[in-house]
Amino acid sequence: MTKLIKSGAYAQDGFAPVTDDAPLPDGAVIVSLARFQKEREALLARNTPIGVRLQSHENPELLGADVNHFSLIALEFPKFRDGRAFSWARMLRTRLGFTGEIRAVGDFLYDQVNYQHRVGFDAWEVPDHFTIEMFNQALTEMTNVYQPSADGKKTIRELRADG
C-alpha cells in the first residue's frame, strides 16, 4: 500500500490511476503518455482534472503545448538509481513553466526526497511505513545548499553575500 504526502502532510489522492486498457472512471484520472497521445481529444473533452504518468525515459517536452492541460504530472523512478526524473522535474518547473503537482512515484528512497523537493517535486507516493516525521527530517538534514534549483532556495553563495 502507498500513501500520498503533499504540503508536509498525508493527503487524499483525488486522482485515479488508470491502466492503458481500462475504461475511464468519472473524475480525475492519471494516464500514461501513450494513452494520452492516443486519446488526447477525448481526454481533454472530459473537462475533469487530468494527470499523466511519465516513465523515466519520457522527456516532458514530448507533451508539447499540452503540458498546461495537466493538473498533475507523475514522474516515475523505475529503480532508485535512475535519476533522470531529477532533470525532468527541473525542466518542467523552469523551462516549461509547469505549476501543477509533480509527483514522485515508483522506487525511490528516503534519502532522495530532499533532492526531489529541491528540483520541483511537491508530492510523494510513499510506502505505508514512511511517516510525516521521516519526510520532515529528510527535508531538514542539510540546512543549506550550494546550488540554485527549482525550489528557489537561497544558496550558500547568496547567504555569504548577505553577510
Added chain:
Amino acid sequence: MLNAIVKPAQPSMYRYDEFDSQFVHQRVDQFAGQVARRLSGELTEDQFKPLRLMNGLYLQLHAYMLRIAVPYGTLSSRQMRRLAHIARTYDKDFGHFTTRTNLQFNWIKLVDVPNILRELAEVEMHCIQTSGNCVRNITTDQFAGATDEEIEDPRPLAEILRQWSSLHPEFVFLARKFKIAVGACEKDRAAMLYHDMAVQIVKNEEGRVGYKVMAGGGMGRTPYIAHVMSEFVEREDILAYLEAVLRVYNQDSRRDNIHKQRIKILVNTIGPEEMRRRVAREFEELKRMGTLQLPQDELDRITAYFAAPKFETGLSDAIPDAGPDFANWVQTNVHKHKAPGYAIATITLKTPGQVPGDATADQMDTIADLMDQFSLGEVRVSHEQNLVLPHVRKQDLPAIYAKLKELDFASPNAGLITDIIACPGLDYCDLANARSIPIAQQLAKRFEDLERQHEIGELKIKISGCINACGHHHAGHIGILGVDKKGVEFYQLVLGGSGAEDASIGEIMGPGFGEHEIGDAVERVVDVYLKARRPGERFLDTYRRIGMAPFKDAAYEKEAA
C-alpha cells in the same frame, strides 16, 4: 624528528567558513544515520550501496575501503597528520594515494566510519562523492599555483566546482560516475583529455581569460579522448555551461547497459556536433535564468584564499651541490618554480619494491613535518600517485633530499620507467582480474639501476588489474592490462598511449604474457626503443614513428636478447 623548531604554516589554500563547516558536519550526521539504518537492517545492502558509495565507502575483497577526497590534490600539514592518525587508529598503519588524487584506506570497519568522518570534518575534509554515480573529486595539475607555465592558478575554479557539485540535487543519481579535471596551461599533468569533462583556463584573442571545455573522454573498456565542447566560455558563464553538459548527460544517457552509460558513449554515439548543439540549448536557457552566473566578487573571494604565499626575495637561484645522488634526484624530481630561488619537488612514492602510492602513518607524519619546515605547510597529490612539495627554497633541497632518503622516498625516478602507476588490483579490489602491485614491484626492481633508467629517459608504465583501467593502462607509453584466462593471470601489453597534452590511446599488442614473462617482454620492448630511437626521442616518439610491428616482433621473440 626534525631539529628546527617547526611552526605549522597556514598554507595558501581554501578554508571552510561556517557554511562549509555546517554542510560537512551535517553530511556526517546524515551518513551516520544511513550506517545505523544499514546496521539495523532497515536498509538492504542493495539500497545502502549507492548511499555508501556517495560517501566513498566500498566493500572490497577483504574489508570496507574508505576513499577520502583530497580536493584538487591539495593538503595542509594538519590534514596530512590527521590522515596519519586515521591510518594508525582505524586502519593498518598505511594509506594509498590514488590516481584521482584521493587517499584511501583499505581495512576500515563500518562501525568506525562515522567517527572517521567526524575526525576528517574537524580538519575540513570529507568523503563526499568520492564514489558513486555522481560528480567525483575535482582534480588538477599538481604544480598549480607554483609553475610559471599557467595562465592562473586553477584551484579557485576547482574549489568553486567542488562547492557547486556537492550534493547537487539534479546530479547525484547520474547514469555513471562523472570525473572533472581543471587545468591552466598547455602542459597537461592531469590527464585532462581522459576525463568525462575537462576545463582548461585559456586566454582568447583579446587577451581575456576564460575556459575551454571538453567532454566525453574516459578510460575503461572503451577509451575515448575528450571532444571540445566550447573553445571559450566566459568566466561568469562557466557554472551554467558545465551544468548544461551535465543536464544533457543526465537526460540523454543510456541507462540500460552499465558499460555504455558514461558520457563518452553518449558523445560518441550522437557525435560531438549534436552534443554541442544540445549543450548550447541548455546553456542558453541557464544563462538566461541567471541563477548560475558566477559573480566576479565570488570568484575574487575564493581566489583570495589561494593568493600566492609571500615568497622570500633575494634568495640564491642556484641549487647547492650535494653529491651525485642528490644531483640525480634534482634532475628528475625537481621542477621550475615561478618564484626565483624556489623549486617544486616531487616525492615519488615509487621506491623500487614498494607499492605505488602507499605511505605509512609514520611517513605521512614526517612528510607533514617537511611540509611545515620547507614547503609553506602544503603538499599536493598527483594523479601519478606521487606527492609534491610545491614551494621549496632551492637552498633547502639538500636537506629535503636527506630527509626523504631516511623515509625511503628519495628515488630519483619521477617520470622514469620505475615511476609506475598501478591500481590496487586483485590484492584488494573485487573487480580485478589480476594483481597489479606485484607486477609494478617486479618491473621497478628489474629497472632499478639508475644509470639505465636515465638512459631510457621518460617512459610511463601504467598497470591496470582489469578492463576498468583504474591504472590508466590506455594512457601508458607502455600500458599493462591484467586479464584472467581460466583462473590464471595474464598481462597484455598496450603501447603508445599518453595521458598528457599529446593524449593518445594505446594499442593492444596481442595475447597476454604470464606473470613471469611480462618482465622480459617489457625489457625486449624497451630494447627495441633503445636501438631504434633517434636523438631526443622519447619511447613514445619512437613508437609513434616506427609503429607496433618491431615491438611486437621482439616482445614475442622468446630467444631475443
